[in-house]
Amino acid sequence: MLTGCGSGGHTPGFPPGSSGSSDAVAPPVRVFDADAVQAGVRHLLTQSYGLTGVGTVRCPSGQVVQAGISFACAVEVNGSRRTVTLTVRDADGTYAVSAPQP
Numbered sequence: 001m002l003t004g005c006g007s008g009g010h011t012p013g014f015p016p017g018s019s020g021s022s023d024a025v026a027p028p029v030r031v032f033d034a035d036a037v038q039a040g041v042r043h044l045l046t047q048s049y050g051l052t053g054v055g056t057v058r059c060p061s062g063q064v065v066q067a068g069i070s071f072a073c074a075v076e077v078n079g080s081r082r083t084v085t086l087t088v089r090d091a092d093g094t095y096a097v098s099a100p101q102p
Contacts, residue, residue: 053078
C-alpha cells in the first residue's frame with residue numbers, strides 16, 4: 001500500500017459544514033468529498049506509482065471518515081478497468097491507496 005503526498009498520507013477536502021463544533025451531544029458525522037478523493041487517487045496513481053494513462057476514477061460517495069475503514073474505487077488505467085482500495089488511516093481523513101488490481 002502506498003500513502004499519499006509523501007508525508008504520511010493524503011487528506012482530501014471535506015464538504016462545507018462537515019466538521020466543526022455542534023450543539024448536539026454527538027459530533028457530526030464527517031464524510032469524504034467524493035470529487036476530492038477521486039482527484040487524490042488520480043494524483044497518487046500518477047505521482048507516487050508513476051502510472052501513465054490514468055483515466056476515470058470513481059469512488060463511492062458518502063464514505064465516512066473513520067480510521068480503519070476501507071472502500072474500493074474503480075479506476076481506468078491505459079483503457080483497462082482496475083480497482084484500488086482506499087484505507088482510512090486516521091480521523092483526520094488521511095488515507096492510503098493500494099496498487100491497482102484487475
